[in-house]
Every structure is written in C-alpha cells, then in structure tokens.
Amino acid sequence: DTAVSQTPKYLVTQMGNDKSIKCEQNLGHDTMYWYKQDSKKFLKIMFSYNNKELIINETVPNRFSPKSPDKAHLNLHINSLELGDSAVYFCASSLGLGGGGTQYFGPGTRLLVL
Amino acid sequence: AQKVTQAQTEISVVEKEDVTLDCVYETRDTTYYLFWYKQPPSGELVFLIRRNSFDEQNEISGRYSWNFQKSTSSFNFTITASQVVDSAVYFCALSLTTSGTYKYIFGTGTRLKVLA
Secondary structure (H helix, E strand, C coil): CCCEEEECCEEEECCCCCEEEEEEECCCCCEEEEEEECCCCCEEEEEEEECCEEEEECCCCCCEEEEEEECCEEEEEECCCCHHHCEEEEEEEECCCCCCCCCEECCCEEEEEC | CCEEECCCCEEEEECCCCEEECCEEECCCCCCEEEEEEECCCCCCEEEEEEECCCCCCEEECCEEEEEEHHHCEEEEEECCCCHHHCEEEEEEEEEEECCEEEEEECCCEEEEEEC
C-alpha cells in the first residue's frame, strides 16, 4: 500500500544508454513531479504534470522527457545518459495545482552513470 | 526572485539538547506556502509540516515546534530533547504561484547529527 512508488530503486548504466524511471501514486492526487537530488543533496524540481498536462518544465536538457499516461503515473525517460546525470531522482505527488498542495515523495531512484 | 536560505550546513548536538534549524525565505508574493521535510540516512523525504502565509500561528507537534515570523521572513524549526533518530538532513521549502507560474523551491538543507 505504498503511496508513491518508483521503479527501479537503483539503476547503474553506461554513458550513452537510454533509461526510464517509472512512478506511480495511489493517493488520488492530480499533480505529479520529478526532482533531481545531486551528490550535495541539492533538490531541484525538473517537471510537474497536472491531470496529464505539463505545468512545470524547468531548465533541463531535452534528453530528459517526462510522460504522464494518466493522473496516477509519471515516467521519466532519459536519452544518451551522461556522467552528470548521476543523482537520486525523486517522484512526488500532491492534490491540487499550485503551491498549497503538500507533496508526498517516493523513495527515490539512485542512478549511477559509468 | 524567490529563494530559501538554510544557512546552517551542519549542526551537531548531544542527545537531549534542544536544537533550532533556521530557514529564511524571500518572496514578494503575499500568498505562499512553507514546508519542512526530513531526509533520514535511508534517503526518503518525509513531510513534516505545511504552513500558509496567512497563518502565523506557531505549531507544536510532540518534540517538534515551528516558529513562523513574516516580519523576518523566517520559518524556524526546533527539536526539543533531541534524539539520535532525529539525525537527518532537514529541508525547508517554499511554494507559490506567481504570474501563472508554479514555483517549488527547496533550501540547501541542514544536516543534523545527534550524538549519543
């Protein structure tokens, strides 16, 4: 009965590969997010979808492409992985659009690019 | 521009001491929300509290308390009688909607080490 789940939990891959991270929430929320946390623990929002519509698209390389097939899922596809993509990627969800919704985070996906 | 500053990079205390984690935010908007999250060594992000800009009432939850002061743009977090299990990185965050754009800004975090 995990609220926000991500798969895989760990991902080790070679430079140049393409990989996807999946996120699912069973909280009935309508807004989902992707964050990147680097080795210094800095957390930065990457994308947000509300009812499958992209509402936040921060300055992120276009090698990163989010896809939201429905309100409960938000996947992150990364093309041509680079060393600098190594980080922990967190998915989150909230109810409602805008600042008032409390975000609940998934457990994170630890990506290591070799 | 909006910003969240957590000036304390790392704090070490001995168990049972009280500790306050500082958070200073910047925004010109009148409607915004402030949050605190805990990230224990296991890595997950745990929601602790949400406060909107119109509610300056302080809150206490067990050993945790929060002091929101708009006059100083601060939202500080105090742990009373700290325990080893409180060791974690704590993030303060600001969210708001400005000019139709949604913003979610996290501070750089404060690493709290509680020593037995």
